[in-house]
Amino acid sequence: MIRLEHVSKTYKTSTRPALDDVSVGIDKGEFVFLIGPSGSGKSTFMRLLLREDVPSRGRVFVADWNVAKLPRRRVPRLRQRIGCVFQDFRLLNNKTVAENVAFALEVIGKPRGDIQRVVPQVLQLVGLDGKADRMPNELSGGEQQRVAIARAFVNRPLVLLCDEPTGNLDPDTSQDIMLLLERINRTGTTVVMATHDHGIVDSMRRRVVELSLGRVIRDDARGVYGVGR
Numbered sequence: 001m002i003r004l005e006h007v008s009k010t011y012k013t014s015t016r017p018a019l020d021d022v023s024v025g026i027d028k029g030e031f032v033f034l035i036g037p038s039g040s041g042k043s044t045f046m047r048l049l050l051r052e053d054v055p056s057r058g059r060v061f062v063a064d065w066n067v068a069k070l071p072r073r074r075v076p077r078l079r080q081r082i083g084c085v086f087q088d089f090r091l092l093n094n095k096t097v098a099e100n101v102a103f104a105l106e107v108i109g110k111p112r113g114d115i116q117r118v119v120p121q122v123l124q125l126v127g128l129d130g131k132a133d134r135m136p137n138e139l140s141g142g143e144q145q146r147v148a149i150a151r152a153f154v155n156r157p158l159v160l161l162c163d164e165p166t167g168n169l170d171p172d173t174s175q176d177i178m179l180l181l182e183r184i185n186r187t188g189t190t191v192v193m194a195t196h197d198h199g200i201v202d203s204m205r206r207r208v209v210e211l212s213l214g215r216v217i218r219d220d221a222r223g224v225y226g227v228g229r
């Protein structure tokens with residue numbers, strides 16, 4: 001589903017590469033934690049998958065797309081198939097919960113009838129039925145993250161990229177969000193999650209890819225965060 005082949009990325013203003021000869025393959029339906037200290041290259045990894053940037057060297061594949069080679073007009077289609085969830089939720093604060101989720105479908109031109117059918121379904125999936133008409137500021141942080149996950153998932157992406165999705169949440173709420181991400185993963189969606197959260201990585205025992213200074217220094221099938229980090 002995702003393949004990086006000898007990928008290096010050096011930003012113009014930087015001397016050392018943000019990614020340095022990274023080769024990683026992620027199969028459909030995998031759940032992968034991307035860990036490493038601040039500046040190790042996790043966000044760069046995700047940005048290359050979304051074609052927000054292109055590698056300086058090497059090749060990036062998502063599904064069958066050679067991402068860096070995609071014509072510009074095809075990039076929206078790639079991004080439609082990749083859902084994104086962030087630490088700071090990034091909801092539209094002047095729209096209700098249902099409208100936030102619906103908006104993701106409106107912008108890609110989904111028919112109104114489809115939108116009215118699938119939005120309640122996905123809100124139920126994420127445990128927000130009954131909250132469709134609330135505004136984001138009337139929700140807890142965990143609930144806001146559920147809205148963000150619903151919005152990322154409503155179009156059934158191939159891949160869900162989660163950048164520190166529990167970074168603003170307390171441990172119990174974080175566990176609930178992880179259960180939700182696991183449920184989404186069980187639908188066959190590939191999940192890649194960048195995190196600094198030791199507790200979560202250690203409790204889930206999923207694949208762990210660790211970056212350090214832009215290099216993959218560990219790739220464990222059922223990993224933990226690591227001793228002493």
Ligand SMILES: Nc1ncnc2c1ncn2[C@@H]1O[C@H](COP(=O)(O)OP(=O)(O)OP(=O)(O)O)[C@@H](O)[C@H]1O
Nearest residue numbers: 011012013014018037038039040041042043044045
């Ligand atoms: N747009 C940019 N221009 C120049 N250098 C950048 C840019 N984005 C990232 N970098 C550099 O690339 C390296 C990797 O950064 P990246 O954001 O990928 O790390 P990260 O692991 O996601 O960090 P964090 O955990 O803090 O989000 C860092 O040295 C960073 O300073």
